[in-house]
Structure formats: C-alpha cells, structure tokens
Amino acid sequence: MYLSLLTLNSRSKRALTESSRPYELHRSLLKAFPDAADGGPGRVLFRLDVNEQTGSISTLIQSEKKPLWTRINGYASFVTECKCKEFKPALSLDQIFRFRLRANPTKRMKSTGKREGILNTTEQVEWLRKKGMNNGFEIIDVIALDEGFVKDKLTDTDNTGHNTNMFSVRFDGLLKVTDVDVFYSTLRSGIGSAKGFGFGLLSIAPIKE
Known part of the structure; x- marks a missing residue:
C-alpha cells in the first residue's frame, strides 16, 4: 500500500x-x-x-x-x-496504536427499513466498538467528535442530479490488535460506508515508549 x-x-x-x-x-x-x-x-x-x-x-x-x-x-x-x-505496517497481536477515523455511522430503522445516521455519541462509540469486534481490533479509548452533515450533489448518467446528506463523526483514540490478518484487511478496505465521500480511512500510529 x-x-x-x-x-x-x-x-x-x-x-x-x-x-x-x-x-x-x-x-x-x-x-x-x-x-x-x-x-x-x-x-x-x-x-x-x-x-x-x-x-x-x-x-x-x-x-x-x-x-x-x-x-x-x-x-x-x-x-x-x-x-x-x-506503507507496510508492522503488526503484531495485542499491539496498541493511536488511531483516527472519520466515519459515517448508520443504523437501519425498523420503521422504514432505511439507513439513517447515528447522532447519539454513546451509540456512535458502540457502533465503532462493534466494528472492531468484527474487524480485528478492540477499542481501548476513544473520543467521538461530531462534525455535522456532509452534503454533496451527484450528477447521474442522464445529467440529472440528486443530493446526498451524510453525518460525519471523527474518532480519535487507542486500539489494540486482536487478529493480525483481519486487522490488516481492515486497514486496506476501510471501515463503514460512503468511502467515496472521504469516510472510512483508518489511520494508525504506534505508541512511542
């Protein structure tokens, strides 16, 4: 990479x-x-x-x-x-990194079946913790900063347009690697949705002793 x-x-x-x-x-x-x-x-x-x-x-x-x-x-x-x-990250089991992630946390609404942005900070952190469980890492400490809505207008193939409106959260904190291979795959593929809008890049830095 x-x-x-x-x-x-x-x-x-x-x-x-x-x-x-x-x-x-x-x-x-x-x-x-x-x-x-x-x-x-x-x-x-x-x-x-x-x-x-x-x-x-x-x-x-x-x-x-x-x-x-x-x-x-x-x-x-x-x-x-x-x-x-x-970029060739050296990863090992239980290794701790500082991290930053801008994400578009969403949940599916039972009433409509549609996905909507998660606006509650506690739920945002829980969303990230669950992502970690499935993606080779564990959250040790995190701060979630609401950045508001990211709005854009996309042009369709017929030259018509439609508006997009996605909620942005920046996560900063510490994580621990729980599965080296899965975590490396996560680094490569990113986390969450809307990657074409600047979401999902998980950047890491080793802890300096």
Whole structure:
C-alpha cells in the first residue's frame, strides 16, 4: 500500500469547491491511478482536513497502487505540496496504536427499513466498538467528535442530479490488535460506508515508549 499527503492550493477556486464537495475530490484523486483498461485504481481511501485557523487544505490518501499525482488535471495549480511513501505496517497481536477515523455511522430503522445516521455519541462509540469486534481490533479509548452533515450533489448518467446528506463523526483514540490478518484487511478496505465521500480511512500510529 501507499500513503500520500497532498496539500491543496487554498487560493484555488477548484480546491475550495472540492473541499466542500468530497465526491468531486474523490473523482479528481482517482485520475492519479490506472484506468479500467489498465487494471483500475484498486481501493483508494482518503480523508480531507481543513484547518479553520490557517485555511490550509490537506488530503491523506491510502491506495493499493502507487499514484502518479501529476496526472490530476490542473495539478500545478491544484496541489502545492505532495508527499508519498510506501506503507507496510508492522503488526503484531495485542499491539496498541493511536488511531483516527472519520466515519459515517448508520443504523437501519425498523420503521422504514432505511439507513439513517447515528447522532447519539454513546451509540456512535458502540457502533465503532462493534466494528472492531468484527474487524480485528478492540477499542481501548476513544473520543467521538461530531462534525455535522456532509452534503454533496451527484450528477447521474442522464445529467440529472440528486443530493446526498451524510453525518460525519471523527474518532480519535487507542486500539489494540486482536487478529493480525483481519486487522490488516481492515486497514486496506476501510471501515463503514460512503468511502467515496472521504469516510472510512483508518489511520494508525504506534505508541512511542
């Protein structure tokens, strides 16, 4: 896998637009990877961060294939800094990591059968704990920060559009690896839904002794 960190040009109208329309940003990022004729991009996860104090816009991207960021249309005016490195996490059973995850926690409503965002903090944390039980890790400590609704408008194949509205929660904390192989698969595939909107990337950092 590969980890990239792109700093977007905060003076660029396009960067400002795509920072508020994550699916459009996702489409731009995919330009850096092989198209379908050459095997496709593979799994690409990303997380957008906007510093409200400085106005800086950064995007962390995890990919199965090595990106060529200069393939993005208008790269020179869109990106001001680019870092990329190979990502080979060394994992062991019971290892503890710091983590960050932006997710779209949902639950299916019995009354309608539809999925809706989980707005209660206690339920959000419980959602993550259950995800951990099935994905090779255990939550040791976590803070859930409600980030509000992420809104976007998607253009359909017939050029009509429909609005999307997803609730965003950022989880920061400590986790313990309970199954190395399953956890590695989780890192590769991400957690939860709406990955094309910047959700699901689980980033980890080892605890420094």
